[in-house]
Amino acid sequence: MDTKWKNRTLVITWLLLLALGINGIVSAFAYGSKYIGKSYFQSIDFSSEYEQFTSLLAAFEITEHDKDALIREIKVTPDEIQEHRYRYGSLTQQITNIKNQYESKIADAKANKEAANLYTAERNRKIDDITRNFKSDKYVENKIIEQKKQTIIDYFRKLGDYRSDYNQSKAVFSYYLKDMATGKTYTNLNISSDDKPESYFSRKDMLFVKSYPSSAGGQYFPVEKGYFDEPDSITELPKHYLKGKIGIVKTAPEDTAVMANYQSYKKTQRWYTALLAGGMASLLICLFLYKKTGVMNGFSFKSPEVYYNRIPIDVRLLLLALSGFCTFMYFLEESIYIYEPDDSLSIVKRVLIQTLISAIPLSILLLQAVFWKRRDSKISMEQEYQQSLIYKVFTNTANTFLYRNTGIQLFIMLAIVFFAGAGFAGVIAVNHLIVIYIPLLLLVAFPALFFLIKKVSYLNIIAQHAGRVADGFNEPDLAVKGSSVLGQLAAHINTFKHGVKASRKEQAKSERLKTELITNVSHDLRTPLTSIITYAELLKKEETTREKRGEYIEIIDRKSKRLKLLIDDLFEASKMASGSIELVKEKADIVQLLQQSLAEYDEAIQKSSLTVRVTCPEKPVYALVDGQKLWRVFDNLIGNIMKYSLENTRVYISLNETNGHAVIVFKNVTKYELGDNVDEMFERFKRGDTSRHTEGSGLGLAIAKSIMDLHDGSMDIEVDGDLFKVSIIIESI
16 A cells, blocks of 8 residues: 555656646746846847937937927928818818718707807818918918927927936946047046046946947947937938947946846846756656656556547547647646746746646646557557547448448438538529529439438338337238348348247246346345354353353344345335235425435445435426335435445436436446346346345345336336446326
C-alpha cells in the first residue's frame, strides 16, 4: 500500500513539474521575448516616451512662436475662399440640402409650435449664411480668419496642457544640443562653460545616451511639425542643425513615469528570466526522473485502459492528435502574462494555479500516450486495422454491394432522393424550373418511392415473422417473392423454423437449470444449518466459557435468521411462480414509492463509495398497483445494487412517464462478471457472485420478475460488459 502511494506521489510530482516546465518556457517565449536579453531603452514603450520628450523639447525650447504675432499674420487666399464657398456644393445644392434636413424636424414639431418656430428660424439663419457666402468674398474671408484664429488659440492651449509633462520629462532626460548654424545651446545640464558636456555623458552611471548625429553623415536632432497638430499658420519651421546628446542618469527621480516604467520593465524581465530558467530546470528534473525511476509506469488505470483499448485504433490516433493540439493551444493561450511585477504573491499564485490547471489536459494527453504505447503487442497491425473505424466503414460499404442488385438499388434510391431535394431547392431559386421538375417527380421520384415502400413493407413482414417465431409462436411459412435478397431471406427463415436445434438446446438448458436449482438450494440451505449444528455442539461442552457462549449464541441467532430468510424467500417465490398470491391494488404514486425505497438505504448509500444519481419527475406518477409488492421489487433491486456494484462507481436510477406507462430504469456497474446469458438471471437461486460468498438468497430478481408479471408489467435486464441495467415498465393512470 505504501509503495502504491509512493508511486502515485511520484507521478503527480512529475506531472506538476512537467506542467510547470512547459508553462515557464511557453510563457517566456510568448510574452518574455521582448524582455529577456533586451534593454528597456530598446522597447517600443520607451521609444514612444522618448519621441514625446523630443517633440516637447522642440516645441518649448527650440522653436519659438508668438501667439499674437501668428494671429496678426493670418492671411486668406482666393483659393481658400473658393474652397470654403463650394465645400458642400453650389448655392442651390446647399440650400436644398438644408431645407431637406429641417423639413422632417419642422413636420414632427407641428404639435409644438414653439419648437417648430425655432427650427424654422435656425434653417433660415443657415440659408442666409450660405447666401452671403456666395455674395461677399469679404464675408467668407472674415469667417476663415476666425476659424484660423481659433485654431491657433486651441494649439497654444493644447501646448500649455503639455507643460507639466515636459517639466517632468526634463527631470529625467539630460540634454545638451547646439545649433550648428547659430551656435545657440539648448541644455538642462548644470555645468560651467569650461566643462565639456561629453564628460558628463561619459559617466558610468548613465543608463541611456543618444548622440546627434549618431555617426558621420548621420541625422541631426529632428525639429519637425506633426506631433501637436500645428495650425497651418505655422507654415514653415526654420532649418535647425542640432548636434549633441540626450541621456538618462541612474539617479534620475524614480517617481517619474519613465523611471517607473524602467523599474517595472526590469522586474518583469527578472520574472520572465526566472520562468524560463525554472521551466528548463523542471524539464531537466522530469527527464532525470523519467530515465531513473520509470515514472511513466505509474500511469496505471486498468479499467479506463480496458475501455480505451476497445476504441478503434484510428479513432484513438485521432483523439491522441486532437488532445495534443488542444493541450498545445491551451498552454499557448493561457501562458502567464505578468502585468503587475511588484505583486510577487499574485504572480506566484497564478503560476501555481496555472500549473495545476494545465496538468489536467497534460495528464489526459500523457495517459493516452501511455495507453497507446502499452497497447497489446500480440495484436498485429492487420488485426488493429480490421478493428478500425475506416475499415468497418469500408467493409460495410462493400457488404452493401455483397448482393450487387441490392447495393445498386440502394445507390439509385439515394441518388433519386438527393436529386429530388436539389431539384426542389432549384425550383425555389428559379421558378420556371418547375416545368421540368414536376414531370421528373411524377415519372421517377414517385415510382421509386412506391418501390421503396414495397420493399420496406416486405422487410417488415419478414422481421415481424422472425420475431414471432423467436418468441415461440407457430407461424405459417413466409411467402417467398422472387429471387431477391429479401426473397432468399424469407426462404432461409422458413428453413430455420423447421429445425429442431432450438428445441434441443432449450431442453438441455432446462435440465441444466433444474440441476443448478437443486444444487444451489441444497448449498444455500445447508450452509447456515451446518453452522447452527456446529455451534450448538460447542455450546454443549462444559469447558466453553461464558464469553464464547455469547459469541456462539449470536452466530446461531444470525444463521437462524438467515435460514428463515431463505425459506421465506423460497416460499414466496414458489407462490408467485404458481400464481397463488393475490394483489391488493390501489392507486399509488410510483415516485413516492421509489423515494421511500431509496430512503431505506440512505444510510448505507452514505457509508458506501457509490454515487447514486436519481432522476424523477416533479409531479406524481400514479399507477394501480399493490404498493407493498412493488416496494418489494424496488427494495430487491436497490439491495442488489448495494451488494454487487463495483466500488467508486455511479448508480443511475430514473423514472419517466412515456406513452401512458411508467418506466423505471436501474443502472450500475457490477463487480462480478455476469456472463452472456441474461435470461438465467431471473432463475431462482441465481446470483451475480457465483462463489456465493455474499449475503442474499439469489431469489430477489425471480421474486421481482414474478411481481411485475402479476401486475401485467414487464421487467427486462440488459448487460453490456459490466454495465447492468434493469428496466421496469408498468401502466400508469
